[in-house]
Amino acid sequence: xxxxxxxxxxxxxxxxxxxxxxxxxxxxxxxxxxxxxxxxxxxxxxxxxxxxxxxxxxxxxxxxxxxxxxxxxxxxxxxxxxxxxxxxxxxxxxxxxxxxxxxxxxxxxxxxxxxxxxxxxxxxxxxxxxxxxxxxxx
Amino acid sequence: xxxxxxxxxxxxxxxxxxxxxxxxxxxxxxxxxxxxxxxxxxxxxxxxxxxxxxxxxxxxxxxxxxxxxxxxxxxxxxxxxxxxxxxxxxxxxxxxxxxxxxxxxxxxxxxxxxxxxxxxxxxxxxxxxxxxxxxxxxxxxxxxxxxxxxxxxxxxxxxxxxxxxxxxxxxxxxxxxxxxxxxxxxxxxxxxxxxxxxxxxxxxxxxxxxxxxxxxxxxxxxxxxxxxxxxxxxxxxxxxxxxxxxxxxxxxxxxxxxxxxxxxxxxxxxxxxxxxxxxxxxxxxxxxxxxxxxxxxxxxxxxxxxxxxxxxxxxxxxxxxxxxxxxxxxxxxxxxxxxxxxxxxxxxxxxxxxxxxxxxxxxxxxxxxxxxxxxxxxxxxxxxxxxxxxxxxxxxxxxxxxxxxxxxxxxxxxxxxxxxxxxxxxxxxxxxxxxxxxxxxxxxxxxxxxxxxxx
Numbered sequence: 033x034x035x036x037x038x039x040x041x042x043x044x045x046x047x048x049x050x051x052x053x054x055x056x057x058x059x060x061x062x063x064x065x066x067x068x069x070x071x072x073x074x075x076x077x078x079x080x081x082x083x084x085x086x087x088x089x090x091x092x093x094x095x096x097x098x099x100x101x102x103x104x105x106x107x108x109x110x111x112x113x114x115x116x117x118x119x120x121x122x123x124x125x126x127x128x129x130x131x132x133x134x135x136x137x138x139x140x141x142x143x144x145x146x147x148x149x150x151x152x153x154x155x156x157x158x159x160x161x162x163x164x165x166x167x168x169x170x
Numbered sequence: 171x172x173x174x175x176x177x178x179x180x181x182x183x184x185x186x187x188x189x190x191x192x193x194x195x196x197x198x199x200x201x202x203x204x205x206x207x208x209x210x211x212x213x214x215x216x217x218x219x220x221x222x223x224x225x226x227x228x229x230x231x232x233x234x235x236x237x238x239x240x241x242x243x244x245x246x247x248x249x250x251x252x253x254x255x256x257x258x259x260x261x262x263x264x265x266x267x268x269x270x271x272x273x274x275x276x277x278x279x280x281x282x283x284x285x286x287x288x289x290x291x292x293x294x295x296x297x298x299x300x301x302x303x304x305x306x307x308x309x310x311x312x313x314x315x316x317x318x319x320x321x322x323x324x325x326x327x328x329x330x331x332x333x334x335x336x337x338x339x340x341x342x343x344x345x346x347x348x349x350x351x352x353x354x355x356x357x358x359x360x361x362x363x364x365x366x367x368x369x370x371x372x373x374x375x376x377x378x379x380x381x382x383x384x385x386x387x388x389x390x391x392x393x394x395x396x397x398x399x400x401x402x403x404x405x406x407x408x409x410x411x412x413x414x415x416x417x418x419x420x421x422x423x424x425x426x427x428x429x430x431x432x433x434x435x436x437x438x439x440x441x442x443x444x445x446x447x448x449x450x451x452x453x454x455x456x457x458x459x460x461x462x463x464x465x466x467x468x469x470x471x472x473x474x475x476x477x478x479x480x481x482x483x484x485x486x487x488x489x490x491x492x493x494x495x496x497x498x499x500x501x502x503x504x505x506x507x508x509x510x511x512x513x514x515x516x517x518x519x520x521x522x523x524x525x526x527x528x529x530x531x532x533x534x535x536x537x538x539x540x541x542x543x544x545x546x547x548x549x550x551x552x553x554x555x556x557x558x559x560x561x562x563x564x565x566x567x568x569x570x571x572x573x574x575x576x577x578x579x580x581x582x583x584x585x586x587x588x589x590x591x592x593x594x595x596x597x598x599x600x601x602x603x604x605x606x607x608x609x610x611x612x613x614x615x616x617x618x619x620x621x622x623x624x625x
Binding site: 040042043044045046047050051053054055056057058093094104105106107108111113116117118121122124125126128129130131132133134135136137138155156158159160162163165167 | 182183209210213214217221233285289290291293294297325327328329331360361362363364366374376377378402427428430431432433435436481482495496499500501502504505518520521522523524525526527528529532542543544545548549
């Protein structure tokens with residue numbers, strides 16, 4: 033039985049993500065900058081993860097596979113971070129507290145190691161699949 | 171002989187660095203070197219020429235794109251807007267004020283909802299500012315006067331890489347000749363961010379509890395006692411920070427998405443403004459929103475002047491504007507399926523909205539206007555390429571402190587590619603023609619019944 037823990041998710045900017053945006057959202061730079069999750073060492077240990085292991089992150093409205101990395105900017109236990117962008121937005125709840133702004137920071141997610149064979153999807157696959165336009169790798 | 175162009179503005183973040191030096195090739199078509207920019211700004215210029223389309227692309231039944239002329243694209247867009255009951259025109263973080271004004275004309279003519287990226291960014295700041303005022307200043311004042319800087323829920327090391335070196339921590343100003351040696355830096359963030367690394371004090375607030383901490387700051391400032399720990403921060407640390415803030419000669423609170431994206435939204439900003447007001451009983455304090463894009467302050471200024479509201483403008487009753495975030499905001503409209511056409515301009519809603527509203531919006535015609543392919547263009551029915559503001563198109567942009575700056579162009583856009591402003595002016599013209607055609611086809615109303623006075 034794979035382990036699963038619940039964390040509080042925040043999605044904000046990172047400079048690597050900024051560079052990825054201007055290089056293009058379909059570039060490897062953007063993919064590597066955004067398809068990651070940072071957690072506290074205690075939580076990584078609780079999940080029994082090795083560095084760079086893939087995890088599935090699930091919120092009330094969706095799920096995404098990202099790579100668990102050790103970030104430079106430390107979090108406290110229980111807090112998790114995915115850079116803003118395509119990957120984060122697969123799980124960000126659209127509820128806005130009547131302000132127009134979705135819940136980009138501070139929503140509960142579960143994190144678990146991925147099942148064998150699961151992979152990180154490309155940005156194009158994620159977004160086009162969501163709207164029924166994905167036709168597979170060209 | 172390559173040409174050096176000085177004082178070039180950077181079209182990425184709200185810091186709007188206008189000291190870039192760009193070297194372009196002899197024929198003025200290639201960018202060879204970019205000086206003074208951060209890594210993101212430099213990439214903007216170097217990538218400008220890559221991955222561009224010279225013609226609009228229309229989605230075909232088999233899912234592929236076919237290139238069409240600008241006239242055809244303008245006609246398509248105008249017809250989509252004309253036929254829609256309630257189209258949404260959203261974006262504008264990355265274009266100039268001229269383009270925003272032209273787009274507003276189109277929105278009014280089409281009876282559309284007009285919204286900008288503030289809707290998912292600093293929109294709640296607007297709500298708080300409406301309620302509580304905005305005791306702010308320009309970045310020049312901060313540079314020249316501030317001896318205490320607070321970054322609350324903001325991480326400029328990543329989001330605004332040159333903010334600290336140009337305006338807040340490091341520069342030597344008129345009254346701040348010692349630079350960073352004469353300044354105290356307080357960073358409040360749930361993460362030990364790279365910005366926190368350069369701070370004198372980092373308060374690791376519990377995520378989503380900024381309001382509690384602001385309240386504790388105000389309580390201490392007014393001379394009252396607080397619990398031993400508030401929002402994960404020890405009382406002694408709060409007292410120490412408040413003491414530094416109270417003794418400042420001039421201070422600025424820069425706040426970011428940590429406040430606007432967390433629980434509480436506008437209330438977090440509201441109490442930040444109240445804290446600033448309280449601090450002004452002792453010394454001079456100011457507050458400023460860390461606006462994201464280089465011209466996301468622009469639509470707030472332009473549309474407030476045109477219609478009286480900065481964002482979430484419902485123009486379905488044409489020139490009678492109405493604004494009510496939660497009701498007329500893009501994400502809420504999308505989630506309630508209230509719009510039946512979507513124009514994405516100068517942003518990437520497909521990447522930066524949560525995926526749910528994207529799914530809802532994609533049920534209807536989706537037109538993306540952007541210099542480069544992005545997520546919004548790749549799921550669009552029509553992609554219209556335009557020139558890059560600040561690189562290929564000049565124009566006015568508003569910096570995060572509401573200071574307008576004239577941006578310049580350094581190279582020409584790909585041959586035939588037009589600006590956002592020209593595009594929207596031509597869509598407006600076509601909409602006027604469509605309306606006139608309708609007027610010809612619909613019979614004129616009969617004279618009112620009854621007897622005229624005097625007869």
